[in-house]
Amino acid sequence: MSEYNWCHNPDCHKIETQSRVRGTGDNKVLRTVKIKVGRYGNHQPNIWNYFCNNSCLFQFLNKFGQEIANTYSVKQPSETPIKVKKVKSQDYRMRYNGNDYEKIPYTSTTMTIESK
Numbered sequence: 001m002s003e004y005n006w007c008h009n010p011d012c013h014k015i016e017t018q019s020r021v022r023g024t025g026d027n028k029v030l031r032t033v034k035i036k037v038g039r040y041g042n043h044q045p046n047i048w049n050y051f052c053n054n055s056c057l058f059q060f061l062n063k064f065g066q067e068i069a070n071t072y073s074v075k076q077p078s079e080t081p082i083k084v085k086k087v088k089s090q091d092y093r094m095r096y097n098g099n100d101y102e103k104i105p106y107t108s109t110t111m112t113i114e115s116k
């Protein structure tokens, strides 16, 4: 069973591409793009089931971004518990002293984030 959506950008039908042209003779129109759900083989909820391309997605976001932000507003930061592992290691860099290169040792610390 094939399912379709119309591109949700309200101005999709104003974008001049040959792929949007419909109609015959002098009755031609630019029509909103019809999108096959799961067209990229992804059957999970996917933004590309609602927008024909990046340009239409961003036109939609620019037009409705404020309403979306108000609807799904974030009033405080969220936090994800993690474990941080720090590993110190000895390393060196080379420095030119005018005549020669010398090894300058330093200790580097690498931080690894592990989810809990």
Ligand SMILES: [Zn+2]
Residues within 6 Å of the ligand: 007, 008, 009, 012, 033, 051, 052, 053, 056
């Ligand atoms: Zn579109």
